[in-house]
Amino acid sequence: MVDNLNGVGEHVNRHVCYSGDVVFMYTHTGTHIDSLNHFGVDGQIYNGYRPEENLGSRTWTKGGAETIPPIITRGVLLDIAGLKNVDCLPDSYAITVADLEEALDKAGLALQAGDVPFVRTGRMRYWPDGTKTLGNPPGLSLDAARWLTTQNIAAIGADQECVEVGPSEHEDNWLPGHTHFLAEAGVPMVELLNLEELAKDGVQEFCLIAAPIRLRGASGAPMRPLAMALRKNA
Template sequence: MSQDIDTKPSTRAGITVGTSPWGPDDQLGALNYLKEDVRVDMLARADASTLYDLSVDYFVGMPSFQGAGDPGYQIFLSHTPQGTLVDNLNGAGDAVNRHVCYSGDVVFMYTHTGTHIDALNHFGVDGEIYNNFGVEENLGSRSWTKGGAEQIPPIITRGVLIDVAKLHGVECLPDSYPITVDDLQGALGAAGLQLNEGDVPFVRTGRMRYWPDGAKTLGNPPGLSLDAARWLTDQKIAAVGSDQECVEVGPSEHEDNWLPGHCHFLAETGVPMIELLNLEELSADGVDEFCLMAAPIRLRGASGAPMRPIAMALRD
């Protein structure tokens, strides 16, 4: 595959905050498109003989976004068997602590590390997040009171793999390749699929084949152009995901917005974004349509949370 890519900003994104059609108190956004009958159908048709875990391990030194100064992943033991014996912080005494080997640990990380979902309060426009929740009334000292990760329900619906790398016959799309509407439609056509209301499309660039080499998986990602993002939301998807760190192409193609895809999905249309998905096994096995089961940790007010999506192929 070869394509000349001009990464210089050339146009304005023109994104505004969206007002929810589900009312002034709505914090679900496009997740309102999730339907019970689809969930029941997906679970009934799911082939549980093979599970595809679409998440990555968390470990010290793992690739993570630190471009804006956020910390990398760290884990520390807060209790060890020998330490508990020495300091007796649990108060159980020497004999019990020699018998019972107690360990505990503490994790410290940016919430947008590893496979995770972006909540609707992650990005806004002109001081407001999706559904016109403004900073003056809804941003506290520690977190937003609206649009946090705890609002995201378990997502059980039809997942669709849009394998753009396979469409072009490459292992991985080039750096900063802007995925077009034609790319999306071409990949769906090659799989004989179309998007339905409430689906969650996962766009494969091939980046995750290099995980955990941070030099190859992060930075200048191939990803959705703004036109492609807008085409996806026009299909009334419930959420969107990709196998790179920001779903959209980087760097931005628009001079007025450094992450226009984030602003469009999250602030304008209320579509949560799932990032750093491992889509390699789905692609290798040709699983383009599947039952998706995914849920984040319910971190109240957080702008994102770790997620472990599971896919199961569908029976005919």
Template structure:
């Protein structure tokens, strides 16, 4: 602590109405290339499943994941709410359910309205004109298009030869450069950069996967966005290191990625299989649920290694 983050709201280079930010860098040419080179013999699911009792942010006052059945085969036969009669309802076993959760539960993407500075989010949309009683009218999860592009894995835990980085380890620019150098790749404009800390090796033990996360320092976050990436992601809950190293901002990385640079963030990725198989360059296919105005949404990212 003691340092000042010095993060400011960014103005989009794509115009005053832009709500995509760095997602404008997604290229149809790159999309076609990665789909053509994708090795579909092995598909990596980078998401986690949702279940009652899963680690989440209830410690910060957010609701835990809940699922309730709204229809069961026996109940439908008794209630006959559909009016078709008991014999038909006993013949046709009907089940239905309802879920209730914080939009940042499990593997999810942060939309650009998730964090702002002094009442404004990315591209200077202010709360007075753009925040309704239920949701933002700008920068919501519904703005995020399907993502099909090149992904690069920066395995920082692997470079340190540990299963998981220590709590609150601040990943440096040098760490990222070494991890990237080990792949023999470069980060290109529009790429998605995934940073592995090893936290998912402990999932679903909430005592080891949430709280005091190892993650990117603010300098490392700025190095990543300087590469022209479209999205950043990590295998822990906030991409950045926690607690904050800056006395004026409790999540300066969020403010830099989202509010200053317009770079959405994917959190709680499962990168263990990718790392174990040495897959550092891949075709990424991912899309969030289109929750209008929401500050985040569940996402199921899929990866396939790229052929040369």
């Protein structure tokens, strides 16, 4: 015990209790957002940044998690599992444009510029059983991903590990949804969302408030999204 620290003697310090923590984790652990530098295509990330000029010794100097602003906008739940009347979509089910349009029509909603759609597959109902939550995920087809970005969305999210369907349906690209959203369209991706309570409560339109940890140059960061209901399904 230190006898004297800034004039505080041992007789005082013995009454002080302290706890502290150190966290070591992959930046894509749990609910998190993918930064625009997470995936590239044809040798460059979004906005044409190339590693030769923009990849430092530890991180990218462009497109990192610290560049993602706080998200405060309208969120829209696209409950595809609910649309199909199943607890969870089958493994590797590719969500189509028609599925998205039908889900929106059923909810009486239309996507607007700046919205963040959250796609529910039902996978999170099995959490924390990783054998059922992860692997061969149902998710967006590339056509569905491209359709969503034509709606000028601000970000995209889903309740599984990669937003898109897996394995890839395209032999020339193992994650075509990632390269489209991140490298081509500049749309950050939120993965491993828990959408079960929103679906259970019939919340399909909500105010979304979310912000990633500002990890400089990181390819992703943990995020805690909050949803405040604007309208529930009757």
